[in-house]
Amino acid sequence: xxxxxFFLAMLLMPCVSFAGLLSSSSPVTPVSxxxxxxxxGSPVYIQIFKEERxxxxxxxxxxxxxxxxxxxxCNYSGGLGPKRRQGDFKSPEGFYSVQRNxxxxxxxxxxxxxxxxxxxxxxxxxxxxxxx
Numbered sequence: 001x002x003x004x005x006f007f008l009a010m011l012l013m014p015c016v017s018f019a020g021l022l023s024s025s026s027p028v029t030p031v032s033x034x035x036x037x038x039x040x041g042s043p044v045y046i047q048i049f050k051e052e053r054x055x056x057x058x059x060x061x062x063x064x065x066x067x068x069x070x071x072x073x074c075n076y077s078g079g080l081g082p083k084r085r086q087g088d089f090k091s092p093e094g095f096y097s098v099q100r101n102x103x104x105x106x107x108x109x110x111x112x113x114x115x116x117x118x119x120x121x122x123x124x125x126x127x128x129x130x131x132x
Contacts, residue, residue, distance in 0.1 A: 039068070048073070050080055050091060083117065086129035092117040 043060040055073045058065035078089030092115060102114040118127050 036068070044068075048091070082127070083122075083129060084127045088129075092122070092127075092129075094119060094121060 039059050039061075045058040045060075045065050047056045047058065048054070049056075053073050055071045057068045057071070059068045078091075081090060082093040083090040096115040096117065096119055098113060098115055102116065104112040104114060117129060122128075
């Protein structure tokens with residue numbers, strides 16, 4: 001039981017630590033297109049709420065992440081819960097690192113991003129898939 005509690009604490013610690021870096025306040029005024037251009041290349045954090053169908057985009061400003069914008073996203077069709085295999089119609093859940101070469105501006109899907117699923121954690125748990 002102690003090992004399970006320790007494992008859960010270690011698993012949740014990055015979430016709690018990172019949550020403190022996020023600014024809870026949303027932008028007071030809309031961010032101009034010019035300012036967004038200045039932020040290009042800055043580290044970002046994307047938080048997706050499946051049930052609410054919302055994607056929040058945070059950008060690192062100084063030592064904190066500020067909410068830059070929120071977007072409505074399409075309906076999930078596979079129900080709640082993590083993606084386990086290709087074709088289950090679910091979305092991945094977890095932490096993924098996205099590099100510039102993973103952005104797909106020429107995709108036939110609007111604003112598509114290759115998030116790098118499956119990552120090492122997903123593969124270790126037998127999750128597979130591509131073309132997300």
